Amino acid sequence: MLIPVRKAVLAHNDAEAAENAKLFEGCRVRVVNVMASPGAGKTSLILALAKCLPAGLQPLVIEGDVASSIDTEKVAAAGITVCQINTDGDCHLDAGSVRRAFESLPAVQEHGLLFIENIGNLICPAEFDLGEDIRLVIASVPEGDDKPRKYPAIFALADAIVLNKTDLVGHVEFDRTRFEAGVRAVNDRAPIFDVTCRGAVTGIEALVDWLMANREKSQTQ
Amino acid sequence: MHEAAIAKGILDAVLAAAASGAAGERRITRVNVAAGALAGIVGESLDVFWCELCRGTVADGAVLSLKVLPAMLVCRRCGDRREHRPGMTVELECASCGGPNRLEGGRELYVESMEVEDADSGQKSRSGPQ
Numbered sequence: 001m002l003i004p005v006r007k008a009v010l011a012h013n014d015a016e017a018a019e020n021a022k023l024f025e026g027c028r029v030r031v032v033n034v035m036a037s038p039g040a041g042k043t044s045l046i047l048a049l050a051k052c053l054p055a056g057l058q059p060l061v062i063e064g065d066v067a068s069s070i071d072t073e074k075v076a077a078a079g080i081t082v083c084q085i086n087t088d089g090d091c092h093l094d095a096g097s098v099r100r101a102f103e104s105l106p107a108v109q110e111h112g113l114l115f116i117e118n119i120g121n122l123i124c125p126a127e128f129d130l131g132e133d134i135r136l137v138i139a140s141v142p143e144g145d146d147k148p149r150k151y152p153a154i155f156a157l158a159d160a161i162v163l164n165k166t167d168l169v170g171h172v173e174f175d176r177t178r179f180e181a182g183v184r185a186v187n188d189r190a191p192i193f194d195v196t197c198r199g200a201v202t203g204i205e206a207l208v209d210w211l212m213a214n215r216e217k218s219q220t221q
Numbered sequence: 222m223h224e225a226a227i228a229k230g231i232l233d234a235v236l237a238a239a240a241s242g243a244a245g246e247r248r249i250t251r252v253n254v255a256a257g258a259l260a261g262i263v264g265e266s267l268d269v270f271w272c273e274l275c276r277g278t279v280a281d282g283a284v285l286s287l288k289v290l291p292a293m294l295v296c297r298r299c300g301d302r303r304e305h306r307p308g309m310t311v312e313l314e315c316a317s318c319g320g321p322n323r324l325e326g327g328r329e330l331y332v333e334s335m336e337v338e339d340a341d342s343g344q345k346s347r348s349g350p351q
Contacts, residue, residue, distance in 0.1 A: 001247075001339060005238045005332040009230035009254065092223055123261045124223035127330070149311040152292075152324055153259040181313050186324045 013128055016095035020131025023099065029060065029112035030215040033130050035154060036138035037147075038120030041164040043071045044197035045138060046115045050080050052208045053113060060114040062101045064093045071117065081105055092124035095131055113211070122151035133215055137190075140164040145175045148182035156186040160193065160210060166203070167196040224263060227330070228270035232280060234332040239279050244337040249280040251336040258292040258307050259327035283335070292327025296320045 008014060024031050034042050043063075050059035061082040063072045072084040083101045085093060098116060116132065118125040137158035139147045142165060148155040155161065161183055169176065183192060191210060195203035235252050238244065256262045264287045271285045291304040294312060298320025305311070305324060315322055 001244075001337050002334055003238060003244055003337060004334045005234055006334075007234040007238070007332050009227055009234065009330045009332060012230060012233060013226070090223075090225075092226075094226065127223055127260065128226075149313070152311050153261060153328065156259065156324065156328075178313075181321070182311070185311050185313050185322050188323060 013095050017129035017131040020095050029114050031114045031132040032134045033116050033132035034136050035118045035125045037122050040138045040140040042117045048197045048204045056110045058108050058112045060112050062116045064119050091121045092128050093118050094128050098130045122154050126154040134159045136160050138162045138164050141168045141174045142172050145179035152186040158190045161190050163194045166194045224266040225270045228274050232274050235335050247337040249283045249335050251284045253286045253333040255288045255333050257290045257327035257329040260330045290329050293325045294322050
């Protein structure tokens with residue numbers, strides 16, 4: 001006997017993500033889910049952004065890693081409130097683990113901007129809603145210009161795309177026009193921000209301005 | 222490798238459907254899952270987690286049938302539409318007119334249906350040797 005089910009496979013995570021969104025809203029915290037491959041510069045970008053936030057907006061960070069607290073130590077050293085999630089092998093964060101981490105953070109005084117640094121992976125994090133407002137996907141110049149075409153799902157859902165390590169253009173093989181064409185083949189609405197987060201930092205102010213203007217719920221839900 | 226969570230989601234969905242009464246207590250023999258081309262599901266990997274997770278439940282031994290729904294590569298200029306399946310290259314230019322392509326769809330992931338054994342065979346199965 002055939003019985004129709006018609007249920008989303010990740011319905012449980014989706015329900016928890018919806019609860020997270022309410023929790024964040026009630027705590028006056030907007031949330032950015034930062035996704036990228038390992039080494040693309042997620043932590044560096046978060047640190048650069050946190051330095052440039054306007055007064056009254058407190059940065060918070062949840063660090064997701066399979067193992068270690070290396071990134072958490074970097075973020076804490078910058079004086080930013082941070083909590084570590086170790087997934088012990090899981091390749092993505094899910095809504096439940098983010099909720100538990102968020103509840104361990106101290107309450108924000110005015111308004112908060114929470115950066116969730118997802119596990120370095122361009123596949124699995126795309127499937128798991130965390131209750132975030134903005135999905136930020138980073139690609140870095142040394143990875144090559146083909147990443148949007150190789151990992152279309154994650155670039156398709158991005159609300160904004162950051163091209164990091166632009167100071168390396170000219171030193172490695174990277175065609176900026178081809179990168180943008182790849183992004184536009186899968187996502188025609190996300191702006192692309194060219195940044196450098198180390199040394200002579202560039203492009204961060206424009207991204208902060210965009211985050212301030214687009215802090216509302218992601219349009220891709 | 223998010224197939225463990227996917228397998229758990231599938232099992233939760235079918236057990237909830239079974240508990241809702243439509244299937245009675247009959248054994249689930251097949252589960253039909255639809256996944257978009259961009260959902261990143263590896264069937265063999267999903268099977269491994271599925272076989273482990275469903276053990277000891279009414280879905281124990283059920284065959285997991287994965288149907289891949291293609292995404293579409295659509296030309297912004299001439300409207301040419303071509304199926305995009307897992308592993309295919311996202312071509313930037315339309316094969317018909319050279320215009321810019323755009324990838325659409327392919328994110329679906331849901332349990333479509335399940336098959337349960339007929340009432341008669343269920344009784345035989347339960348009364349038979351283990």
